[in-house]
Amino acid sequence: MIADVWTVMWKEWKEIFLQRGSLRGGAWNLLLMIGVFGVFLPLQAGRSWVESPQGLIYWAWVPLFLVTSVIADSFAGERERQTLETLLASRLSDRAILSGKVSAAVGYGWGLTMAAMLVGLVTVNLAHGRGELLLYPAAVFGGIMGLSLLASGLVAGVGVLVSLRASTVRQAAQTMSIAIMLLLFVPVFGVQALPAEWKARLAQAVMGADVVQIVLVAAAVLMVLDLGLLAAAMARFQRARLILD
């Protein structure tokens, strides 16, 4: 099973890096991402890039953007390019195909996020370090690692469900954009809509809690959502249905 998941990941990554026609095009794409998230934005933010706990929100948001572009292609792309039926006629199990595609998207999004974070750290130290070594506090660093991984899983879970149903990559990408907007804005507007008393209590709780507590609660919520979405995707993955769709 693990070998099969790895095989699917190998193929997915090759396709991702070759989507611009050559490995050089794929490398430029990666460099552009790292340039934006790891150089340009940290230079704008200065020392607060490392010192402020708000970095947690930023790094949990970056994978949403990165994974969305990849996961929409997972099944809808295979269907559109007429490779899905041949893949389904192979010896790979449902679980291996699904896990391989989800892991490839998560690995891509999270790996790129980590690379951008490390480049960002170097950038801030070089540009704003003033002889000091600037590092994320341990809780923030752990939070960035964990939350960005779980956020990648969340988008991959939503994305795979969307991609399983979509008949074209464009349709999947459009639906994904709406899903991500909902993921981002429903909590924001949800909090706005709360009665003033509740909002005050919530703000008090957040201000009173330390970073570790916030990270743990966010991680627990994301974990539950990730597992739920994966279970839903597994239930939706039926070879006959995929072929007839």
Add this chain to the structure above:
Amino acid sequence: MNDIAIHTENLTRDFSTVRAVDSLTMEVPTGIIFGFLGPNGAGKTTTIRLLLGLLEPTGGRAEVLGFDTRTQANGIRLRTGALLEHPGLYERLSAEDNLEFYGRVWHLPTNERRARIKELLTHLGLWERRKESVRTWSRGMKQKLAVARTLLHRPSLIFMDEPTAGLDPVAAAALREDLLALAAREKVTVFLTTHNLAEAEKLCARVGVIRQGKLLAVGHPDELRARSGAPRAEVIGRGFDEKLLALLRARPEVAAADLQNERLLIDLRGEADVAPLVSLMVSAGAEVEEVRKGKASLEEVFLTLMEEER
């Protein structure tokens, strides 16, 4: 080794109100190329999907290599290869990477995988172009690569859904040659769907004819030709007119006589002799250039079967 590669009993599949496969009962012996013939929409592709366990039958059952398609589909897919309606190649990847991926899927050890890829690509004349992205290739080359992928893991049975469809005559002939050579060398059973009857006649040791989901006939192409009736004479020449046709039709040994594209086709009763008919034609003023006596072609048998079912 099981003598029967595929066995179906009343295999049926409905799509809402349409019956795509209707009580299909047949056997495909091991080690042959079996041709599954039928017009577009006859149920050929659905049958392959059922046999691979990709679709559940509505009724009946099927066994492939001794495995039940409903409960042991993984066992079937482990031992078979499939070239379906589309080549199913990853066009962003190179030819070598496409085979590398499927070699890994079938857990071929690294050295064996590399040797096998080289062997197949060399045999198909694609080795020198293995590093090229598949998207730049012609349809014929892609189809050859898809054949290589299908055979990569040395399956004992392969399914091929209209492998030469959409190819130009030269590419189709080349692919047929490759298929024949590879099937013989690999000793693999081939289940081939096609609506190209010349192809079936050339490749297949046994054929089944399907229409609207129903199996109309199954057997060796010669058996089907024999089953279609008595021998036929084809006469090429000049001066064939309605009067001559009426004279011929009046003869007891003639079952039917028709003009088709300036050729005179005479269906004979039993093993009738053609010589007296030629004399009759000449005496009636016709000029006979060539006379060929033989059985109906598979295409004629096929068309007859289609007509009978209407």
